[in-house]
Amino acid sequence: MSNKILIIADYLNGELIQSTARAVTCAQQMSPTAIDVLVLCDDGANIAAQAAKLEGVTKVLQADNDANKHPTAAALAPQIAAAAKAGEYSHVLGPNTTFGKDLMPRVAAKLGVAMVTDIMAVHSAHEFDRPIYAGNAIITVKAPEDQTLVASVRCASYPAAAEGGNAEIETTSFDAEIPSHTRFVNLEQAKSDRPDLQTAGKVISGGRGVGSEENFKIIYDFADKIGAGVGASRAAVDAGFVPNDMQVGQTGKIISPELYMCFGISGAIQHLAGIKDAGTIVAINKDEEAPIFEVADIGLVGDLFEIIPELDKAVS
Template sequence: MSNKILIIADHLDGSLNESTARAVACAQQMSPTGIDVLVLAEDGASVAAEAAQIEGVSRVLQADNAANAHPMAALLTPQIVAAAQQGEYSHVLGPNTTFGKDLMPRVAAKLGVAMVTDIMSVHSAHEFDRPIYAGNAVITVAAPTDQVLVASVRCASYPAAPGGNSAEIETLSLDAELPGHTRFVNLEQASSDRPDLQTAPKVISGGRGVGSEENFKVIYDLADKIGAAVGASRAAVDAGYVPNDMQVGQTGKIISPELYMCFGISGAIQHLAGIKDAQTIVAINKDEEAPIFEVADIGLVGDLFKIIPELEEKIG
């Protein structure tokens, strides 16, 4: 079976998520005979145009359907399965983002195969490394070569494939029966002018040590001064300081910024699993025994409410 790879585009509001280019970077290491990107949308012209620019992409398949106006995994899955079978793909990949975590297991189930989650390194087209035990160990898995491989890509492990390409865009007609048991009601999400947490080069996070929702303002203010995204530990989310879409860690967002600064975060294993790919980790905590200091490149023992104003003064 040739290594013909289909990647599912992750997009929102007419813009392609960088996670798609990161999945392409992973696919390029699988010795592919071709890499196609499938864009499922109501009108995917702008998204398809972005996908066509990603280096390494052979074709972009644009499948427009009014049912895709509000993408839901239950409705996208039958279309992806139809596309995978129609194109006789050996691999179907998606990013291990919130979008991909919801979608790809359904695709695997509908194709009747097991899936490989969270690919962080490629040995061959069917052999990969993936993290286990909250990122404390890495396991090598070998997938069967006689069936379609469905997998999700750990985006933090791959740089985005560069632009500059001009891949062909084809309109794809899919014969797929869509289920009627799932319908879109409405979307509630936090709006912010700050960078996207999963792709931002700088991230500042707060933990339980911040103390309250009101106190989190000091985290936001510092982040805005340096143009950083804002994250939080699960403890801060569970305490109601911030919404859960800001959670960084094994059960939240896995990130790989150039700079990660965390205030009042002790460093539970689950949180460390989400930041281990950060290039520079700066930790500020009152407890000098906090586990976060074991992984931090720079650690400072002290009161965050005294240190943050001093940092802001230095920044100017």
């Protein structure tokens, strides 16, 4: 069976999101005969052009439809299922982001197959590693080879595919019944000049030990000084110190920065699951028994309100 792979493009505000390029890298490890990217938009020319530049991409399918102006999973899933059948794809991959978690199970249901979630390592085209028990264990799963494989990719486990490709762009359409029971109302998103948490090369996070929403300013200021994204533990989010879109961990965002610095975070299993792919982990905590020190490359026992000003001076 040929491994013809279809990747669903993830985009926002007319720009391709890096999770798509990471999914391409994952697909390249499955001995593919072709890697196609599907762009579902109302006017996807710019997004398709960006996808065509990714190395390893064979073809980009641009399917413009007014129903995709504000894409919802309910509207996209029937079109993806139709594309998978029409192109006789063996694999349909999406990112394990908020977008993919909502979308890919619907695609699997439309195709009448089970799905593999959160692929973090590829052994073969149908055998993968994925995390279980809040990331505390890794399991190897094998999917049937006689049916379409629908899967989501753990983006933190793969580098983004480089640019330099020149794939063909094909405009197309699909005969799919798009439901009307789900309708777009509006989009609310946080606006920040800081690097995106899931793609930043450096991330600074704060936990319950920061103490308050006002105290988080010391985290923001230090992050801005070194050009880092800002994250938080679930405890900090639950305490109301920061909004939930900053949460890092199994139930938040899975990240893989080159440098991860955490202040006042004890290191619950769920948080560690979100940072396991980070390059260098630096932990600062007053409790020398904090679990975070077991995984940190560099650990410092001390008061973050004394240490951050010293770090601030060192990088000035």
